[in-house]
Amino acid sequence: MSLASWALVMAHHRDEDNVRAGYVYIVMASFGTLTLLLAFGLLAGPDGNYAFDAMRLQSRSPQWAGILLGLVLLGTGSKAGLVPLHVWLPLAHPAAPSHVSALMSGVMTKVAVYGFIRIVFDLLGPPAWWWGVPVLAAGGGTAVIGILYALMQTDLKRVLAYSTIENIGLIFVGLGLALAFDAAGLRTAGALALTAALFHVLNHMLFKSILFFGAGAVLTATGERQMDRLGGLIHHMPVTSFIFLVACAAISALPPLNGFVSEWLVFQAILLSPQLPHWGLKLLVPAVGALIALSAALAAACFARAFGVVFLGRARSSAAKRAREVDRWSLSAMAVLAGLCVIAGIVPGFVIDGIGPVVEAVTGARMPAQDSIKWLSIVPVAESRSSYNGLLVFMFIAASASLAAYFIHRLASHASRRAPAWDCGFPDPSPATQYTAASFAQPIQQVFGTFVFRAREHVDMPAPGELRPARIDIEMHDPAWEFVYTPVAAAVSFVSGRLDHLQFLTIRRYLSIVFGALVFLLVVLALWP
Amino acid sequence: MSTLPSDGVTLVLAIPAATAALLALLPGYRLSATLNVLSAFLTLLAALSLLIWKPESGPYILVDDLNIVFVVLNNFVGFTTSVFSASYIAHELETGRLTPVHLRFYHAMYQVLMFAMNLALLANNIGLMWVAIELATLTTVLMVGIYRTREAIEAAWKYFILGSVGIALALFGTILVYMAATPVVGEGLDGMLWTVLVKRVSAFDPALLNVAFVFLLLGYGTKVGLAPLHAWLPDAHAEGPTPISAVLSGLLLNVALYAVLRFKMLLAANFQAIAPGPLMATMGLGSLIFAGFMLYRSDDIKRMFGYSSIEHMGIIVFAFGMGGPLANFAGLLHMTMHSLTKSAIFFTVGHIAQIKGTQKIASISGLTVTHPLLGWGLVLGVVAIAGMPPLGIFMSEFLVVSSTFARQPLLALPLVAGLLIAFGALLLRVHQLAFGAPKGGTGPVRASYLPIAAHLTLVLMAGIYLPPALVAWFQHVARLLG
Amino acid sequence: MGHLEFDVAHLFAGGLVLVSFMLLYQDRLYALLNVFALQAVVLALSVAWQAYVHDAPHLYVTAAIALIFKAIVIPVALHRIIARLGIHREVENVVSIGPTMLAGMGLVALSMVVMLRVTTDAYPLAREDLAFALSVVLLGLLMMVTRNNAVSQIVGFMSLENGLILAATGAKGMPIVVEISVAFSVLIAFIVIGTLLFRIRERFDTVDVEALDRFQGERR
């Protein structure tokens, strides 16, 4: 699978960046494969029996189980893009064709999630209390860093790729919670958390596919991926933009769409954390909750920015001006997915019931059946505790919006007139005065980026009278590159540099090495008891 | 030799020997090249016949399931390499790097080499085997130096000196084995026969066997290219004609490995002697990791694949060192796959170097654009050698790793790390070579794609589906290896 | 086998080790060659003695090869090479004589320790003989490692090989010893011719191995 995706990433290999992307991708993929290989090897135990049943029956010491968990987390994490194993995602996605990135983002990362669930929940045996800790921490960190990255990107597909990282983080938080609850014997709570995670898997598959298709449509229509060269597409591509808007709202976890439901379930699971016996977890879980809330808010900002810059405003390039709607088939595919988003959002009870058997198979418990609850609400634990009814909220919004529309049309003036934009009295003729993707993100970057990415702005202001444009450069450092990959690369380079000297010895020295080896082995033999 | 059984074995040995004599006399490279291919093909047929009619083993010749695998592989790759060599050498003649006289010598030597390797594999006598391996070494030394450039002679010299010392150590080991055997099996020929030794080895003096194994491991290990005894290998690969690089990597290393394996079997059967496994596993692991790092530091394309051969020999030796049916099976499979893949890579690399007129990685780029067939062939080969699924080497590497887990979970960690390091380097280089903006010569190519395609197809097929008969065969051999 | 035969064999083997030390001690090439010729003679004697004692006539062939080829032909050839190259003055030692001798002592001790673990009932002569042979092999290797000059390295290699022949003949009744000694002679001839060839083709100005393999690898 990774080979196929690699070939797809390498499809346009004349570009140096793509070559680099392909390289990073394939190395990371193999890293993941090998760690998973190690994990399976450990799971199989000394008999080398690779059947799942045999693995379940193995008994392991806690240390080995812990090492296994770490390996699985590394392996699936590198496939799924957990921070700091995420570096290949943003390189690979822009390089790959849209439908491929849609697949990679929607399906491949989910396969990794499946693998994690299968191994950790099913095969690894009963969890220890601390298993949830690394998963939760990785998930929470991934969610925030992923979405912050997404906010800083100006390449639309890269935005989507990083947002995938965020969602994966969210899913892993759900999984971590489920592990923690399971370890404490809170089966129903574990089932709730796992349901939330699986629900989000489904949701992400739906809306991220739409978004990638939409990005592909934009690319087809304009030939542009850079958000700062787009704009105003809502006029030329109304259907695409509407569907894209639905997906944006869904991924931003806005009610009444599906993204909100899964996030709400995660929050409900987090709120059950006082039941956990262990203090570390009790304190960690709400902190992770804060991270999730932060990432949700950032996601909303991110997708408001993505939609606003690409589809709204005025066209920033002639290509964007000439854009045309894409063909019907693409549109209908996107529309079907969008419809599913809405349906999953307003009747989430059915989805939860659908997931129920899966959850039960994995954790041995499931959330209470939702189909018998009146008005199709969902009630994770008890009605007095919390409930949510997507259908009603949807209906309320629709009703009150139509009510307002009705009254206004009955009572208020119908007159309307087109005029140049007022803009506080400073109408500007050039689309270049609009806010760009970079400028939209600038306040957020100032607030978070300086801390997380050590972002620095360099303003290059020409002297008065000079005619060259002012420039602003933003310098950012990926902490993952800096703290994980660069040292590893440096270490490899160092070691190979050291060993490199062995290439330039004289024959006599090579002979000395052989001689030394011989003497060493003889000495060993002489000292052998 | 009247004791030779008169069937496949005779042919396997006689055809190359006779052809070598013939080729030494014949002028004209076209005829010699054809004859070379033909003879290799006939030898291959003879080798295949061993699969069906297995002759009895005599005092000099031994045919068992283990060496049949090696012999068939040897002659198959020998045949495809001769096909490749025909087109390669023609080009060398055009560019004037070689003269017709050289070629006469080259073809004769090629057959001598095939003869020596077959003899080494089929010998029942540890002394005979030693002589055959020495002959093979001398032949390849001459072939490596055939270009007579300063670098080629340096490489040949280095190979020669290090190889001779290795050979000498191996001989000492052989003598020690014989001396260990004499008190038990009596003096004379019996003390040097595998068939006898294996049966009686448990009564041998363990201390003597230990010393013997140290010498044999270092001696033949030099030929296998185990770090730190590997120094000749990259140079010899880089400077010799590419068909010889392919034969070196694909075959000669195997032959030396075969010798090590035989002695390992001996030692393993004597329970008081030190276990040979840990020693081999350590050296294998060391070679793997060392070569993995060195791969980052090679800018000569053939040299790099020479290091990759060290790496894979490391893996194979590690697997055999681990022992046990699963690991042995994996080692055998890996050896087969490596021979096929690595020789295929050298075929493509040979053509590439001819087109580009250089072997420097830095001056080659964008191959998939200029020469799609060769470029993608190289990519596929490297992907295979790097151990990506679904190709054959992935299968065997997976088996090596998982069998390591079964026995020594902690050793799997450095093993996987080494694999990953090597993987990163190989992919880094192939990205530079095959992709990006084209660089270097773009001339048309008269390549022989058939051998490349044949090898890579086999590797791919093995990755997807291993015929049960082959699996059963290998498993049987793996059990033999203990 | 009587006491005397045993003692004589022992004497020759010990003599070989002693000559090896003398080889290590030499710092002039001509003297080195002379000592090497001496070693070859001792080896030939030892082999001939074995042939006589064990009544193995084929070993006389080996002895003859040792005597003619190694004691006469090769030293003479090397003499001429040295003369033509004009490098007769000194052996360029990488490690000075003193430490080399000490290391040699260590190696002999090591081979004793290794071989003493061999059970005595294996073969009467085996243990001591093997220990001596191993010493000679190791000393030869040591010589190759500590000398810079190609000629002295060749001498080192040949002395190593003498140790091998000693071991092979010491192993009673070992077949194809003759073949092996022939094969080795071919090997050595190759080496000698190789050095000669390099000189004749004037590819290299010196036979210093250091200069030979100024390696073409790639530093970055």
Add this chain to the structure above:
Amino acid sequence: MIFDLAIQNAQMLLVLLLAPLLTGFVRKVKARLLRRRGPPLLQPYRDLLRLLRKEVVLAENASWLFRVSPYLIFATTWVAASLVPTFGTGLLFSWSADLIAIIALLGTARFFLVLAGMDVGTSFGGIGASREAMIATLAEPAMMMIVFTIALLAGSTQLSSLAGFMLSSGVGLRVSAGLALVALVMVGIAENARIPIDNPATHLELTMVHEAMVLEYSGRHLALIELAAALKLLLYMSLIACMFFPWGLAPPDARTGAQLQGFAAYLIKLAAGGFLLGLFETMVAKMRIFRISEFLGAALMLGLLGMLLLFVSRSL
């Protein structure tokens, strides 16, 4: 059932009607504190009516989204506001969305407001949208922390249950609740674009946030957005009142008398809240835009601290 439905409808109407009044009241208070006479209390109603009667001037490249957004913003805000208990907890549909959902509904409103701000493609729209997004990224997590604190305390995110729990005697005074209250007030100020985060009365270009986004709106669209803003202010007031000062709140099955009593209490609470807001706004000055992150960061920290202290105090 019928009664509950009536109460629910009454609540929906009530928030709609009271919202402009609260805005007017706050303005009045501020004016009086500054020794001005200020506009009459009912001025916001007049403004709305006047806006409704006016024609809409659409910017030339405004899209359909620009015209739909006001309705969506208004509808989501209204739904959210009508789900917060004001005078009684017996709301028929209170279970259809809990506190988290209510906050998320406000988030939906803001999402569309931001998009509407960017639609016309003017620089001011962009400024407003960008800043609003930045404020939201800080305010929303802070709000969630508050919700967590309260929900962990009460074991529920359902507002009716929450209010019921707060009314019960078992609560007592809690540090974490106090911290949450302070944080909530801060978030509320930020969310409603009040001083010191934003100034609802200014059109000074570089300082505005909310006003910058709605700059291009006019006529009935502007009316809806203004009404939604007023509703939001009311919502936060109700939220504070319901969660921290639930006294007088009518229980679900209460009779009309109790409901009326609850209503009176609600009015008093609103008045007090409005007065305090006005007082606060006259006392502080508007912040620089990048100080906002510190302000809201403090709210976030308070929320987090409240949550941690909750565990500490529970363990004792």
